[in-house]
Amino acid sequence: MLKNPSSKYQPFPLINIPNRQWPSRHLTHAPIWCSVDLRDGNQALAVPMNVSQKLDMFDALVQCGFKEIEVGFPSASNTEFQFNRRLIEEKRIPEDVTIQCLVQAREDLIEKTVESLIGAKQVVIHMYNSTSPAQRKYVFGKSKEEIIAVAVKGAQMIKDRLHRLTAGGTKVTLQYSPESFSATEVEFAKEISEAVMDVWQPTPENKMILNLPDTVEVAMPNVYADQIEWICTNIKNRESLIISLHTHNDRGTGTAATELGLLAGADRVEGTLFGNGERTGNLDIVQVAMNLYMHGIDPKLDFSDMSGLISMYERTTGMTVPPRQPYAGELVFTAFSGSHQDAIKKGLAGYEQHKSIWDVPYLTIDPEDIGREYREVIRVNSQSGKGGVAYLLESEFGIELPKDMQREFGPLANDIVDKLGREVTAAELKGMFWKEYIERESPYSLHHFHADGVDGVFTCRCSLVINGKERGITGKGNGPIAAFAQALIQEAGAPAFEVATYREQSLSSGTEASALAYIQIKTTSGKTIWGAGVDTNIELASIKAVLSAVNRAA
Ligand SMILES: CC(=O)SCCNC(=O)CCNC(=O)[C@H](O)C(C)(C)COP(=O)(O)OP(=O)(O)OC[C@H]1O[C@@H](n2cnc3c(N)ncnc32)[C@H](O)[C@@H]1OP(=O)(O)O
Ligand SMILES: CC(C)C(=O)C(=O)O
Ligand SMILES: [Mg+2]
Numbered sequence: 001m002l003k004n005p006s007s008k009y010q011p012f013p014l015i016n017i018p019n020r021q022w023p024s025r026h027l028t029h030a031p032i033w034c035s036v037d038l039r040d041g042n043q044a045l046a047v048p049m050n051v052s053q054k055l056d057m058f059d060a061l062v063q064c065g066f067k068e069i070e071v072g073f074p075s076a077s078n079t080e081f082q083f084n085r086r087l088i089e090e091k092r093i094p095e096d097v098t099i100q101c102l103v104q105a106r107e108d109l110i111e112k113t114v115e116s117l118i119g120a121k122q123v124v125i126h127m128y129n130s131t132s133p134a135q136r137k138y139v140f141g142k143s144k145e146e147i148i149a150v151a152v153k154g155a156q157m158i159k160d161r162l163h164r165l166t167a168g169g170t171k172v173t174l175q176y177s178p179e180s181f182s183a184t185e186v187e188f189a190k191e192i193s194e195a196v197m198d199v200w201q202p203t204p205e206n207k208m209i210l211n212l213p214d215t216v217e218v219a220m221p222n223v224y225a226d227q228i229e230w231i232c233t234n235i236k237n238r239e240s241l242i243i244s245l246h247t248h249n250d251r252g253t254g255t256a257a258t259e260l261g262l263l264a265g266a267d268r269v270e271g272t273l274f275g276n277g278e279r280t281g282n283l284d285i286v287q288v289a290m291n292l293y294m295h296g297i298d299p300k301l302d303f304s305d306m307s308g309l310i311s312m313y314e315r316t317t318g319m320t321v322p323p324r325q326p327y328a329g330e331l332v333f334t335a336f337s338g339s340h341q342d343a344i345k346k347g348l349a350g351y352e353q354h355k356s357i358w359d360v361p362y363l364t365i366d367p368e369d370i371g372r373e374y375r376e377v378i379r380v381n382s383q384s385g386k387g388g389v390a391y392l393l394e395s396e397f398g399i400e401l402p403k404d405m406q407r408e409f410g411p412l413a414n415d416i417v418d419k420l421g422r423e424v425t426a427a428e429l430k431g432m433f434w435k436e437y438i439e440r441e442s443p444y445s446l447h448h449f450h451a452d453g454v455d456g457v458f459t460c461r462c463s464l465v466i467n468g469k470e471r472g473i474t475g476k477g478n479g480p481i482a483a484f485a486q487a488l489i490q491e492a493g494a495p496a497f498e499v500a501t502y503r504e505q506s507l508s509s510g511t512e513a514s515a516l517a518y519i520q521i522k523t524t525s526g527k528t529i530w531g532a533g534v535d536t537n538i539e540l541a542s543i544k545a546v547l548s549a550v551n552r553a554a
Contacts, residue, residue, distance in 0.1 A: 012219035015186060015226035017233075022225050022263040030292055030300040032242065032268040033285060034068035035061045038083075039102050040246075041276040043073065045317055053316040054083050055092070060312045061273075062094055065301045068124065070100040070270070074116035075109035084116040093120065100124035100175065105154020114161045122171040124209065127154050131192055132180035144188055148195050151176070155199035174200050175209035177246065182214040182223075186230045194236055202240035209242045210235075211270065214257055216279075217250035225260035232265035244268035249280040255287045255326075273313050274321050274328055290327045294365050303327070306370040333367040333377050336423070338385025341378050345391045348374070380429060382418040386410025389429055396426035399433065402503050402518050405530045412436060437532035438544075440551040443467050444492065449543050451480035458483040462543075466492055481519075484543050494550050497521040500528055504538060519545035521553065529553045 037057060042048050049057065054072070061069050071087065072080040084101065087093050099120060103113040105127055117123045129150050130139060136147055158174065165172050176196045178189045193210055202208035212231060214224050224247070232243055245261040245268065247254040258269055275284030286306075289299035303309065306328055310321050323330040335341045340362045347360035358366055367377060378384075378391045386406040393399040401409060413432050417424050444464050451460040460483035463472045475487025481499055488494040501520035506513055515538040519531045529552050533544025 012223060015223060015230055017226050017230055020226060020229055022229050022260060022265070025263045027259070027262055027292060027295070027297065029297060030289070031262055031266065032068065032244075033066055033289070033301060034070060034100060034244070034268060034270045035066045035272065035285065036070040036246070036270045036282060037061065037272040037276065039070040039072050039100075040270075040278065040282050041272040041317065043076075044276065044278045044281075045319070047318060048079070049316055051079055051083050051086060055086065056312065057316045058087065058092070060309065062097055064303065064309070067096055068098050068100055068268075070102060070124075070126065073102045075103055075112035081112065081116050084120075088117070088119045095121065098122045098124055098173070100126050102126045102128065103158075105129045105150050105157070107157050110154065110157045110161065114158075114164055117165060117170065118168060120165075120170050122173070123165065124173045124175050125158055126175040126177065126209075126211070127151075127158060127196075128177035128179045128211075128213075129154065130179040130215075131189060132183035133185075134183065135180050144191075148192050151178075151192050152195050152199055155196045159199055173207070173209060174202075175211055175244070176200075177211040177213055179213055180215045181212045182227060183216065183218045186227055186234075189227075190231060190235050193231075197237060197240075202237065204239045207240050207242050209244050209268065211244040211246050211268075212261075212266075213246040214248055214254070215246075217248055217253060217257065220251075221253045221257035221260045224257040225264040228261045228266055229264035242267045244270060245283075246270040247283040248278060249275060249283065252280070254281070254283040255291070258283050258288050259291065273309065274319070274325060276313070276317055276319055284326070286328055287326050290365070290370075293369075303370055306372065308371070327365070327370065330376075333363060333372055334379050335362060335377065335388070336379055336381050337383045338388060341384055341388030341391060342386075344377060345387045348377075375426075379423055380413075380417060380426075381423045382414060382421070384414065384417070386413075389413045392426040392429055393433065397430050398505075398507055399430070399516065400505055402501065402520075402530075404501070404520065404528075405518055405532075408530050409433060409436065433532075437530070437548050437552070438534055440531070440548045441465075442551060443554055444488070444494070444547050444551055446544060446547055449484070449540060451483055451539070453479075460484050460487055462487065464492060480539055481542055481546060484546055488546070488550060495553065496524050497550065497553070499546070502542065504542065507534065515541040517541040517545040519549050521546070521549040523553060527553070 038054055072083055074081045074084050093099055101113050103109050131147060136142055162172055178192050181189050200208050243266045245258050245266045247257045271283030271285035273286060275281035286303055289301045292299045314320055321328050335344055343361040351360050378388045380388050380392060389410050390401050390406045416432055444466055447463040449462040451458050458480050459476050460480060461474050463470055473487040473491035475483045477483035477486050489496050499519060500522040503518040505516050507516045514534055514536045517533050520528055522528050529549050531545045531549025531552060533541045533548055535541040
């Protein structure tokens with residue numbers, strides 16, 4: 001049993017904002033995106049990516065439309081340093097893409113970082129130092145003033161080396177992160193950020209990025225939004241800053257914190273594909289971008305080949321995308337349960353007709369938009385209903401069961417699937433349908449059938465095998481089906497029945513076209529039973545359907 005937590009943990013203090021604005025705003029456009037897959041995502045892997053894996057991912061990120069990519073921590077290792085050199089020397093960075101590198105406020109590391117970036121067209125140098133009370137106390141053993149001094153000294157060390165890059169024509173943007181911002185007193189976060197601004201002297205024409213990380217989620221997302229709004233409102237020279245969000249997911253609310261942070265006034269978002277990153281991960285950028293998309297806002301990122309992106313991600317990171325990951329997971333567009341399948345089937349049919357605003361129940365977006373197929377939407381197990389069964393038979397094999405026949409076959413299929421205790425494929429469902437209707441040959445099976453009509457009166461002659469013995473029978477009626485029904489009842493001993501419903505459809509399989517006929521018969525006791533028959537000849541298909549129903553009734 002969990003112990004009473006009240007003596008060990010405490011709630012996070014609220015931020016005092018008397019007139020907060022973010023709750024009544026809404027999002028209208030995409031933020032500036034920065035992928036940190038190759039740095040924050042990479043540093044969280046048991047086996048960090050090698051250079052060729054990083055190149056593979058870099059190309060994919062560019063393909064998605066990222067214009068800012070944090071490519072690494074070049075002072076951390078030779079691999080990280082060499083990755084920058086390959087990107088730059090092999091001219092792999094598109095003209096409109098800026099690479100970003102992270103560094104601590106330490107001279108040797110800054111030196112190495114600058115060296116790794118020589119020759120690039122445009123870069124962001126991202127310096128951080130941690131500011132929260134716990135970090136100040138345990139990690140650095142420093143007072144607030146001393147922590148500010150670390151940041152200021154680091155900012156100056158970077159400034160002093162800028163000419164090494166700018167002399168070669170590199171455009172440099174500077175970024176500062178008071179790491180652990182969300183656990184830091186807002187007043188102190190403002191003070192240290194302004195101290196860095198004093199060194200870097202940003203202007204509206206030459207802005208710096210102030211990244212405000214939710215390094216470890218410590219509070220609810222509304223608190224993070226308050227922190228962001230507080231900084232946006234109170235920091236000096238706001239117009240010279242690009243306010244950036246960098247959330248993690250420790251409390252499972254990275255996406256919510258980012259969205260509320262954007263409402264609170266931020267301009268930019270850092271995150272990773274599918275949320276790879278330290279501990280529970282970084283913000284999943286796919287989620288925030290697709291959340292904008294589902295509200296009709298162009299996210300300015302292209303996730304139209306989600307499966308391709310997942311393969312790249314799994315290949316380069318060794319991680320997997322969980323099946324219920326929003327938008328990307330294998331099961332997010334899948335319905336097993338009957339009522340959902342029924343609603344989706346009807347919703348898709350309705351959408352096909354109006355083709356305007358997406359309003360299909362249970363599907364947040366059209367799976368086709370991200371390259372997913374409708375065939376994965378409806379899958380059948382014991383929780384499924386007739387709608388799902390009918391959808392699969394129709395979408396995979398073109399078998400359009402009459403609505404009333406769905407009511408009969410649905411429960412029969414459900415019973416078999418329940419006994420199997422697993423999901424079944426469309427082919428298995430077709431097999432069940434064939435066994436139940438098409439392949440019914442007992443007690444009657446048809447050997448030969450012929451019908452002629454004179455003046456609207458049809459005479460049929462056929463041979464049946466009845467309980468193993470061949471027998472010829474004849475009958476008359478106003479059509480071949482009626483004539484056959486009479487022959488069955490009067491000469492073959494079938495119980496009296498009448499044909500209640502008849503439907504036919506063509507069915508193509510491969511090059512061979514055939515007909516599928518559905519017949520519903522009604523017995524004298526009022527019971528209705530369906531039968532189905534397949535043949536290249538439509539008349540024979542309907543005769544077989546009658547026999548299928550009579551056999552099922554027997
Ligand atoms: C929230 C984040 O994701 S921050 C990014 C974290 N990413 C990484 O750490 C991945 C790459 N890091 C590395 O490869 C290594 O840690 C290096 C190369 C940066 C540094 O390596 P080392 O100096 O050997 O070791 P280490 O990381 O333990 O250094 C800790 C020292 O740096 C200090 N330090 C930590 N962060 C900072 C900072 N941002 N600015 C200045 N000093 C810092 C610590 O106080 C500590 O000082 P101490 O030795 O006086 O106690
Ligand atoms: C270095 C910073 C931005 C970081 O990754 C974090 O605080 O989570
Ligand atoms: Mg981080």
